[in-house]
Amino acid sequence: MNSPSALETAPAATAAGNPVAGIDQSRGDFKYDVTYEFDAGTGLNDKTVDYISGVKKEAAWIREFRQNALKVFQSKPMPTSWATRDLDNINFDKIRYYLASGQKPKRTWDEVPDDIKKTFERLGIPEQERKYLAGVEAQFDSEAAYSNIKDIVAKQGVIFVNSTEGLREHPELFKKWFGKVIPTGDNKFSALNSAVFSGGSFIYVPKGVKVAQPLQAYFRINAENFGQFERTLIIADEGAEVTYMEGCTAPKFSTSTLHSAVVELVALKGAKIQYITVQNWANNVFNLVTKRGLAHEEAEIKWIDCNIGSRLTMKYPGVILKGRKARGEVISIALANDGQHQDTGAKMIHAADETTSNIVAKSISVGQGRSTYRGVVHIPKRLKGCKNNTECDALLINTNSRTDTYPAITVRGDRNYVQHEASVSKVNEDMIFYMQQRGLTEGQAMSLAVNGFVNDLARQFPMEYSVELKRLIDLEMEGSVG
């Protein structure tokens, strides 16, 4: 284990080297004091796991599942053989694993306790819900404070609850798919999540139901030295369609925070799932997330993943293309500002004929920021008619930035088609001068250059989210001018 001080001292150094520290960069950087009814304490052992399971009044099988996962987590080494050594700065003994004010989310905002409600109001969640969402779940630290689905959607048989309720009220459906797309032992952090998970969404869309408006979850970390471990499971039955969007923020603490989610998607025959993430973590959050979908015959899974903020993000959304003609897509945008490392990418596992996958990854590195792309595309020899297209583009803003690309494309046999393109470009001084000469400040010029770089991707997003992305980029870039 690390020295107990590691978690406190390392982020301070990061903050000192970061010219944006102290500037309110986002709507997310604020905090209200909240009293927690449930607290698993600090540190992790089998008692922590029992506490969480007990509070949730879980069935025996899930308690066992958690305890087993804890053992797997403890036995697995940190993946520092291939990933950054910064992972060693996470001090698992200093983290609080479960904090909740109540066990059951409210169905109306009026019932949500004031101290929690004002956070979500400040983030604009109730307003967005009224405007364009089919349902909202708002998670505050470990549990959902609010969860509601519009009547018209619920009447179609769509289930949209948090994972605690999903387990309690729909155990058969839940158990059938839970942990099947991402097994406990997939990696150290999927094991950690499996041991202490709480919150996240459980969604089931019945056969043929197309949910017209997006369902949205908002994950808010409020407490210091806290770990958020939501677990999301989305099942789209045959021919069903659903779009799910998630947003995440946390206030800026002087110590590090851990966010380690597991998201599993199951698209049955001909179903379509679109999963959109726009996250803007404070720059001391370790964001280590495992996301994977299973696409059956002619199903389509699309991940749109925008990673802004955090100290370290490691996330490689994937699709297992299990059925014939299944399609998988990952659109990834990562912005690494000073003191941040975005280690992102995609995995496409082709496991049936005529499956197609598309990966478009764009990364922006600013100042000392570092971007890494890791991609896996696997097409075994026995398959035919599979296609993959991979594009990774990196944009560097100033010479200190670093970008690495690790594409691993294994294609066996000669009956499949793969295409890979990569580019690195720079925002140079002449380009900035050109824009400044038209009256834009240096920050506005950089922001426009970055927005231009991601524009072809952002245009594919739902309007509200492309506006949000642009706003976050503007805030990041304007804050990054020294």
Added chain:
Amino acid sequence: MSTLVIKDLHASIGEKEIVKGLSLTIKSGEVHAIMGPNGTGKSTLAKVVSGHPDYTVTGGDVLLDGVSILTQEADERARAGLFLAFQYPSEIPGVSIANFLRAAVQARMAEGEEIDATAYYKRLYAKMDMLKIDRKFTSRSVNEGFSGGEKKRCEILQMAMLEPKFALMDETDSGLDIDALRIVSEGVNTLRGPNLGVLMITHYQRLLNYIVPDFVHVMWDGRIVKSGDKSLALELEAKGYDWVKKELAAATA
């Protein structure tokens, strides 16, 4: 009525002095041409006046309506009414001309004031009609994959939209064939008027057949060594720059 006064300006890049005591006054409504062989500091002058960070001003002053602009950043000078039409305009991938200009117009508005999108497009389209530019043009990314002529038309359109007090036009004719040259010149002539002062920087006399200047200056070794009216340009065309060089040598001997 505005004035741009360049007073005994000295400027260097690194240790090398390029502009060596240049003075020039331009008033609204006037079109000045600076001519001279390559390497005499013409383009440097335009960059220094507009605030390019690579150059250091080591002496003299530049005043816009009596206010020194040398301590201002490039964007402040731009918002104060200075426009540089670039010899080599930068590409901005993914940013449409319409959005770029919109950001530039927005940057000129007071804090908290939002641009009126409808009014903006109305004005943009009016300027495009005036300059005979196709509507589709502004949905393309700024300068990306543009021909030489398209880049220069894009500069003229920006100038039309931003309505500067003074425009510095750096080698606007370079890289243009005769048709493109005519089109771009027509654009500049359309924008000419009592509210705009123009400084044209050119190596060749041919541009001045299309945009007829009120004053012609010859730049040599970082200074203006000769000034006159448009007939000076024709004289240079006939006699070449060596003539100025000899005259200069005779004068300093």
